[in-house]
Amino acid sequence: MSMIAAFYGGKSILITGATGFMGKVLMEKLFRTSPDLKVIYILVRTKAGQTTQQRVFQILNSKLFEKVKEVCPNVHEKIRAIYADLNQNDFAISKEDMQELLSCTNIIFHCAATVRFDDPLRHAVQLNVTATQQLLLMASQMPKLEAFIHISTAFSNCNLKHIDEVIYPCPVEPKKIIDSMEWLDDAIIDEITPKLIGDRPNTYTYTKALGEMVVQQESGNLNIAIIRPSIVGATWQEPFPGWVDNLNGPSGLIIAAGKGFLRSIRATPMAVADLIPVDTVVNLTLAVGWYTAVHRPKSTLIYHCTSGNFNPCNWGKMGFQVLATFEKVPFERAFRRPNADFTTNTITSQYWNAVSHRAPAIIYDFYLRLTGRKPRMTKLMNRLLRTVSMLEYFVNRSWEWSTYNTEMLMSELSPEDQRVFNFDVRQLNWLEYIENYVLGVKKYLLKEDMAGIPEAKQHLRRLRNIHYLFNTALFLIAWRLLIARSQMARNVWFFIVSFCYKFLSYFRASSTLKV
Ligand SMILES: CCCCCCCCCCCCCCCCCC(=O)SCCNC(=O)CCNC(=O)[C@H](O)C(C)(C)COP(=O)(O)OP(=O)(O)OC[C@H]1O[C@@H](n2cnc3c(N)ncnc32)[C@H](O)[C@@H]1OP(=O)(O)O
Numbered sequence: 001m002s003m004i005a006a007f008y009g010g011k012s013i014l015i016t017g018a019t020g021f022m023g024k025v026l027m028e029k030l031f032r033t034s035p036d037l038k039v040i041y042i043l044v045r046t047k048a049g050q051t052t053q054q055r056v057f058q059i060l061n062s063k064l065f066e067k068v069k070e071v072c073p074n075v076h077e078k079i080r081a082i083y084a085d086l087n088q089n090d091f092a093i094s095k096e097d098m099q100e101l102l103s104c105t106n107i108i109f110h111c112a113a114t115v116r117f118d119d120p121l122r123h124a125v126q127l128n129v130t131a132t133q134q135l136l137l138m139a140s141q142m143p144k145l146e147a148f149i150h151i152s153t154a155f156s157n158c159n160l161k162h163i164d165e166v167i168y169p170c171p172v173e174p175k176k177i178i179d180s181m182e183w184l185d186d187a188i189i190d191e192i193t194p195k196l197i198g199d200r201p202n203t204y205t206y207t208k209a210l211g212e213m214v215v216q217q218e219s220g221n222l223n224i225a226i227i228r229p230s231i232v233g234a235t236w237q238e239p240f241p242g243w244v245d246n247l248n249g250p251s252g253l254i255i256a257a258g259k260g261f262l263r264s265i266r267a268t269p270m271a272v273a274d275l276i277p278v279d280t281v282v283n284l285t286l287a288v289g290w291y292t293a294v295h296r297p298k299s300t301l302i303y304h305c306t307s308g309n310f311n312p313c314n315w316g317k318m319g320f321q322v323l324a325t326f327e328k329v330p331f332e333r334a335f336r337r338p339n340a341d342f343t344t345n346t347i348t349s350q351y352w353n354a355v356s357h358r359a360p361a362i363i364y365d366f367y368l369r370l371t372g373r374k375p376r377m378t379k380l381m382n383r384l385l386r387t388v389s390m391l392e393y394f395v396n397r398s399w400e401w402s403t404y405n406t407e408m409l410m411s412e413l414s415p416e417d418q419r420v421f422n423f424d425v426r427q428l429n430w431l432e433y434i435e436n437y438v439l440g441v442k443k444y445l446l447k448e449d450m451a452g453i454p455e456a457k458q459h460l461r462r463l464r465n466i467h468y469l470f471n472t473a474l475f476l477i478a479w480r481l482l483i484a485r486s487q488m489a490r491n492v493w494f495f496i497v498s499f500c501y502k503f504l505s506y507f508r509a510s511s512t513l514k515v
């Protein structure tokens with residue numbers, strides 16, 4: 001029997017961000033391995049016209065939760081969705097709900113955050129710093145709380161090359177940043193943001209670092225641990241390979257490349273692609289929750305959940321495998337044949353952006369206008385290029401994260417726990433994982449049926465023929481223009497024509513002689 005699974009039995013667990021990519025997998029794993037847990041409280045806001053109940057119903061009836069229904073048929077009774085909006089200082093939680101949370105919660109997993117790279121600083125501080133502070137305040141009023149697990153990111157200190165499992169102080173105290181957000185107007189905040197984030201690339205990584213400082217400063221005598229995952233990708237093994245449900249990280253770019261929109265990205269092929277499967281992050285998170293509650297370390301331990309130290313992959317290998325998978329399992333209705341490449345030079349990258357991204361979009365929009373349809377490709381391409389420009393920071397650098405605490409934890413697990421809560425990425429076969437990732441993007445993000453593969457391949461063959469036809473026409477037009485302007489070109493052209501004519505007449509003569 002797994003000690004970790006048994007530990008969560010009978011527990012009341014609070015998860016923030018449970019409707020997110022990681023939160024869903026965390027919930028699924030808890031229900032599947034500890035169906036005798038008492039309750040999982042999740043803080044859920046209304047979104048896209050759905051009530052909290054409707055959102056929970058949709059999650060529990062999704063493919064991700066298929067196995068849970070077998071082992072925990074009464075899962076609906078064990079999940080308690082509490083309306084909350086982390087943008088509000090008191091989370092807008094009702095008094096009754098707050099009273100229940102404060103009196104019953106045993107473990108907190110704080111996953112909620114804004115993961116957008118372009119969020120205005122005020123919004124990112126509210127969600128990634130102030131909300132964390134508010135949750136810590138709530139935690140300090142929970143008499144039964146055994147552990148508070150905070151999910152940060154391995155990139156919170158991406159301005160450093162080597163990152164240890166310690167909290168690095170930010171130049172400005174989080175309290176001062178939080179207070180200034182209350183009285184500065186948006187224009188001033190936008191102006192000072194670059195100075196505040198300094199050598200970090202965006203407000204996301206900066207506010208995640210501030211959030212860690214708040215955890216350190218306001219932990220009081222709470223039993224806390226921090227987990228820093230790197231680039232979280234689709235599931236590796238459980239509940240099934242390849243599951244992913246958002247466009248963050250590589251997923252969006254895999255779609256853009258598979259649909260033929262993305263043809264080149266400025267990346268360093270040999271840079272470490274530090275991806276980590278979401279189920280691996282969740283297994284480590286649950287093991288950390290158990291270890292923190294049971295062993296009660298004297299200080300807040302930080303666990304790096306990364307792959308580069310154990311089983312490095314690089315962007316060149318990832319890109320190659322992604323393209324190879326497109327050959328076998330193409331996406332449907334591609335705009336062009338998938339054929340993305342990495343460029344390391346900014347000038348070359350700008351050239352390919354003009355030639356391979358913007359020009360085809362303009363031509364296609366012109367065709368849409370001619371056929372009386374609304375042009376949309378240029379707008380889509382600009383948004384994609386903006387997305388790519390924000391992700392480029394992470395694909396042109398490599399980092400080294402120390403993993404002492406993560407390795408220590410692995411050694412503390414029994415063989416059964418190492419099997420059930422496996423976070424040993426040394427076993428990960430990257431080619432297989434990346435192939436399953438692309439298949440998962442097709443099935444779970446694009447909702448494309450595998451039965452449509454022959455038609456998708458047929459569509460790609462048509463695109464290839466159009467591509468050849470277009471290039472031939474372009475060549476002939478260019479050649480015709482050249483001949484009209486250059487005697488040399490005309491001479492070459494006549495030489496080729498007369499050579500072909502002589503060859504054909506010789507060929508015809510020799511074939512009649514044989515008869
Ligand atoms: C050979 C090919 C090889 C391919 C594989 C190689 C891949 C390399 C990838 C490297 C990834 C590195 C990520 C590192 C992240 C660090 C990990 C974390 O801690 S942080 C956790 C990770 N955090 C993140 O990854 C956050 C990154 N994302 C962001 O911050 C924002 O999406 C944004 C600022 C990039 C764009 O904002 P904005 O312009 O407002 O755009 P919206 O958001 O409003 O979406 C507009 C439209 O675009 C769609 N779409 C959305 N996202 C992507 C995408 N990634 N891509 C494509 N499309 C995307 C979206 O569906 C929407 O469509 P529609 O609804 O209009 O029809």
Ligand SMILES: NC(=O)C1=CN([C@@H]2O[C@H](COP(=O)(O)OP(=O)(O)OC[C@H]3O[C@@H](n4cnc5c(N)ncnc54)[C@H](OP(=O)(O)O)[C@@H]3O)[C@@H](O)[C@H]2O)C=CC1
Nearest residue numbers: 017018019020021022085086087111112113153229230232
């Ligand atoms: N994805 C990645 O590559 C990585 C993620 N991380 C960290 O992991 C954690 C989870 O990330 P991930 O699951 O990918 O992120 P998602 O964007 O998928 O999920 C974010 C969660 O936070 C919730 N949330 C956001 N704003 C609010 C709000 N105002 N009120 C209530 N809930 C809110 C979202 O709820 P809703 O559904 O209502 O929007 C959602 O459940 C984050 O802390 C992130 O920093 C760390 C490293 C890498």
